[in-house]
Structure formats: C-alpha cells, structure tokens
C-alpha cells in the first residue's frame with residue numbers, strides 16, 4: 001500500500017533503494033524521500049566508517065526544493081519537526097518526533113551526500129549540532145554587518161589575520177599587543 005507524501009498529501013510514496021541497502025519511500029510526484037529511523041540505523045551499521053565531511057565548495061551545485069508548511073509523518077501521522085543542517089547548507093531536515101522517521105525534500109539527500117553529511121543525519125538532531133548551527137548563523141550575521149561596513153577586501157584581510165593569529169605559537173602575546181593602545 002503506498003503511503004501518504006507529507007508534501008503532496010497523496011498516496012504517492014513507493015519503496016525505493018536510495019543507497020545500496022538503504023530502503024526509503026520516494027514520492028513519485030515531488031521526488032521527496034522518507035527514511036524510517038530503523039532503516040537508517042541499519043544502513044549506518046553496514047555503511048562502515050563515518051565519511052569525513054567535505055568542504056562547502058565541493059557541495060553539489062543544485063538547489064534542494066525545500067517545501068514549507070506543516071508536514072505529517074507517513075508512518076505514524078505525527079507532525080514533522082524541522083532541524084537546520086547548517087555547515088553552509090541553508091535547508092532543514094524534517095523529522096518525526098514520534099517514530100524518528102526522516103523526510104528529505106527533493107535533492108536534499110543528494111546534496112547532503114555530496115558533502116558526506118548523509119551519514120551524520122542522526123547527529124543533526126542532537127542538541128550539540130543544533131547549538132553549533134545557531135552559533136554559525138550568528139557568526140554569519142555578524143560577518144555580514146562587518147562586510148557592509150568595511151567591504152569585501154578588508155573583511156577578507158581581517159579573516160586572514162585572524163586565522164594567522166589563531167594558529168601562531170605566541171597568539172596570546174600578539175593579541176595583547178594589538179589591544180595595547
């Protein structure tokens with residue numbers, strides 16, 4: 001029996017092997033994908049070592065078709081909750097608070113895979129990951145304010161200096177020197 005797509009609200013979800021040994025329900029209409037918590041856990045187990053995250057430059061250059069509005073779990077009908085991915089990706093993953101099933105809008109899984117984040121989804125729902133996402137958003141907002149004030153070239157320069165200072169063996173002394181008036 002096909003299940004109901006959280007986006008299309010129609011019985012359009014059909015079984016599909018998303019990755020070798022990772023079974024999902026894919027919507028034939030919107031191309032979104034539902035993965036149950038059990039399926040994901042089993043796949044993680046056979047998938048082996050956690051793959052190292054790839055930098056955002058290597059991200060698949062394709063915009064996920066993020067859908068908005070309330071979504072309900074195809075398995076248990078509970079409301080899905082949004083969890084921002086962060087790490088320079090602008091979309092959120094939906095997860096059922098009841099059964100732990102996960103919904104990916106069209107291309108979200110592929111984009112996550114292009115960054116090797118598809119084997120970290122279970123971490124995305126953690127408190128630690130979510131507070132890191134909020135810190136990243138804050139940093140981006142602060143950088144944006146500074147960029148508007150000083151321009152791209154100077155922002156690039158101060159970032160370079162900061163990175164150099166940060167890894168310098170005498171960074172504490174150098175910081176102190178800079179703050180001296």
Ligand SMILES: [Zn+2]
Nearest residue numbers: 005008027030
């Ligand atoms: Zn759909």
Ligand SMILES: [Zn+2]
Nearest residue numbers: 073076096099
């Ligand atoms: Zn559910």
